Amino acid sequence: MWALLAAPGAFWLVALFAVPFYAIAAVAFGYTDPVFNAPVPEWDPRYWDFTAFSEILTRSVSGDLRPVFLRTLLYVALALGLCVAIGYPVAYYVARHAGRRRALLLGLILAPWWVNYLTRMLAWLNLLQDDGYVNDLLLLTRLVDEPVRWLSGNPVTVVLALVYGYVPFFIVPLFATLDRIDPLLLEAARDLGCSGRRAFWHVTLPLSRPGLLTASAITALPMFGDYYTNTLVSGSPTTTMIANQIEFYLLGGTRKELGASLVLLLSALLMALMVYYLISSRRAEEVVS
Amino acid sequence: MRRRPWVLASVTWAYVVWSLAPILVAIQFSFNDGRSRSTWQGFSLQWYFGSSGSVAEDPSLRLALVNSLVVAGLTTLIATPLGVATALGLSRWRGRTGRVVGGLTLLPLATPEIVMGSALYLVFTNLYLFVPLGQPAQVIGHVTFSVSYVVVIVRSRLASIGTDYEEAARDLGCSRLTAVRLILLPLLTPAVFAGAMIVFASSMDDFVISAFLSPDASSVTVPIKLYSSVRNAPTPALNALATLLVLASLVALLLGWLAQRRGSLHEDTDHERDQDKNSPGHGHVNRLAVGSGKGDTHPHRGGDTERQPQEAEHPTNPLH
Numbered sequence: 001m002w003a004l005l006a007a008p009g010a011f012w013l014v015a016l017f018a019v020p021f022y023a024i025a026a027v028a029f030g031y032t033d034p035v036f037n038a039p040v041p042e043w044d045p046r047y048w049d050f051t052a053f054s055e056i057l058t059r060s061v062s063g064d065l066r067p068v069f070l071r072t073l074l075y076v077a078l079a080l081g082l083c084v085a086i087g088y089p090v091a092y093y094v095a096r097h098a099g100r101r102r103a104l105l106l107g108l109i110l111a112p113w114w115v116n117y118l119t120r121m122l123a124w125l126n127l128l129q130d131d132g133y134v135n136d137l138l139l140l141t142r143l144v145d146e147p148v149r150w151l152s153g154n155p156v157t158v159v160l161a162l163v164y165g166y167v168p169f170f171i172v173p174l175f176a177t178l179d180r181i182d183p184l185l186l187e188a189a190r191d192l193g194c195s196g197r198r199a200f201w202h203v204t205l206p207l208s209r210p211g212l213l214t215a216s217a218i219t220a221l222p223m224f225g226d227y228y229t230n231t232l233v234s235g236s237p238t239t240t241m242i243a244n245q246i247e248f249y250l251l252g253g254t255r256k257e258l259g260a261s262l263v264l265l266l267s268a269l270l271m272a273l274m275v276y277y278l279i280s281s282r283r284a285e286e287v288v289s
Numbered sequence: 290m291r292r293r294p295w296v297l298a299s300v301t302w303a304y305v306v307w308s309l310a311p312i313l314v315a316i317q318f319s320f321n322d323g324r325s326r327s328t329w330q331g332f333s334l335q336w337y338f339g340s341s342g343s344v345a346e347d348p349s350l351r352l353a354l355v356n357s358l359v360v361a362g363l364t365t366l367i368a369t370p371l372g373v374a375t376a377l378g379l380s381r382w383r384g385r386t387g388r389v390v391g392g393l394t395l396l397p398l399a400t401p402e403i404v405m406g407s408a409l410y411l412v413f414t415n416l417y418l419f420v421p422l423g424q425p426a427q428v429i430g431h432v433t434f435s436v437s438y439v440v441v442i443v444r445s446r447l448a449s450i451g452t453d454y455e456e457a458a459r460d461l462g463c464s465r466l467t468a469v470r471l472i473l474l475p476l477l478t479p480a481v482f483a484g485a486m487i488v489f490a491s492s493m494d495d496f497v498i499s500a501f502l503s504p505d506a507s508s509v510t511v512p513i514k515l516y517s518s519v520r521n522a523p524t525p526a527l528n529a530l531a532t533l534l535v536l537a538s539l540v541a542l543l544l545g546w547l548a549q550r551r552g553s554l555h556e557d558t559d560h561e562r563d564q565d566k567n568s569p570g571h572g573h574v575n576r577l578a579v580g581s582g583k584g585d586t587h588p589h590r591g592g593d594t595e596r597q598p599q600e601a602e603h604p605t606n607p608l609h
Contacts, residue, residue, distance in 0.1 A: 002381035017396065020405075260407070
């Protein structure tokens with residue numbers, strides 16, 4: 001009887017999660033109809049045709065997609081680095097030192113979670129206009145002589161926009177981990193003669209590793225699949241990321257099998273990262289316990 | 290007693306200002322008395338109603354708002370019962386198939402939206418041709434990614450309720466079904482309501498899946514509208530639309546919080562606090578829901594995190 005209750009949900013997820021996944025492969029490995037010159041999905045794995053996929057693979061390794069992949073990796077790495085640089089101190093302060101203002105600060109760092117992502121990007125688009133508040137401020141403080149053109153293919157803007165978009169999702173899980181660290185452990189370290197800095201390096205940092213890893217996975221995964229941030233704050237081909245190419249081939253062009261192949265390639269990359277995350281977070285948990 | 294860590298404090302407050310000030314400025318410009326979104330020209334409500342480009346009068350903006358509400362409403366109506374039934378079933382379904390299905394319910398949370406969006410787009414255009422792109426496909430897509438939230442929340446709630454109450458009811462002569470109806474469902478209500486609110490909010494917020502499944506202007510939702518008009522001819526009406534979205538999220542958040550609070554008032558609070566700290570189910574919610582990559586929502590909307598600070602201020606640690 002209980003299995004019956006779960007059956008509709010199970011059926012839904014098979015039909016609308018598992019099968020669609022298979023559809024990506026069917027389209028990527030499909031063939032081109034000789035009459036209409038249109039791509040046709042191939043559902044039978046025995047007849048899969050890997051021409052489109054190997055085209056994508058060649059272009060990614062040595063062709064025009066190579067810089068796109070490298071740029072994506074670079075942007076995500078930079079954005080993630082900045083997330084750590086900003087997120088760790090904030091999460092640490094709120095978990096450890098906020099005192100009476102803790103509830104308030106917690107509410108404030110959670111606030112961006114409730115605001116739509118595109119709304120938050122829109123907010124920056126207002127500020128970064130050529131005559132926006134940011135340029136006003138920079139001109140006023142004489143840091144620059146003429147307005148900075150933030151919104152036309154500026155890689156700095158793209159990376160900062162990614163940081164702005166995803167850092168709230170980095171801070172909260174990290175906070176949860178830091179908050180769970182027993183203060184008695186730190187006191188013990190201090191009693192045994194550790195300086196504050198050493199206690200941080202030898203106690204807090206290793207104990208927060210699982211949270212750091214989770215937070216990184218949570219932010220890196222969607223950053224790799226993000227095409228809208230890039231389009232909104234840059235829209236220039238000089239900052240194109242891999243997800244922009246996926247959107248282009250799947251929704252824009254007629255060569256959907258290339259788009260599907262790219263999705264497969266990106267999924268493989270992310271899957272590898274996920275496996276790395278699972279292994280290293282298991283290792284980190286072992287250290288903790 | 291301790292040196293105040295003023296560097297950390299200033300980084301934190303700078304971060305808070307940096308993360309929230311732009312949103313406040315955007316809201317401010319929704320009240321601008323002029324077409325500019327970067328120069329303040331005085332207060333007016335003209336972008337909300339009364340002028341031809343306002344949210345209330347511009348047909349495309351109004352359509353986006355209606356579409357968002359319709360899709361989110363239908364998604365909530367389908368995903369909530371589906372998720373609750375699945376969670377109830379999974380909590381009693383032992384054996385391998387049960388575990389596999391349990392794993393399947395978590396996978397959407399770890400799938401990047403662009404992968405899920407592409408998958409759904411390709412399956413609707415190649416295999417399930419009877420489902421037209423547009424609103425029907427969008428609702429189905431939203432249910433697929435949001436049903437997991439309900440499953441995770443309800444399962445962790447089920448784990449913390451345990452089977453004691455239900456067994457007591459059975460001992461007192463209830464049939465299995467009556468026990469579920471009289472005991473389990475009322476205890477689950479706050480979790481179900483919180484789940485429904487999260488589904489609604491995440492559906493309202495979703496951009497990628499809606500966009501992949503929207504073939505033309507008739508199925509544009511608010512996030513798609515924001516995205517597509519930003520590059521064309523943005524007016525403060527966009528800011529007004531975004532402000533309304535923030536308002537909708539706040540209302541959903543408030544309702545979810547109230548439901549959660551009412552739910553926990555009926556409980557033995559000590560019992561609940563222990564559950565929060567120790568039950569593996571709860572940590573589960575944290576990790577996975579946050580790990581969804583579906584940035585804008587997570588089960589904390591129910592107010593779990595808001596409860597933590599109080600815990601810290603009134604420690605119940607027996608060592609003290």
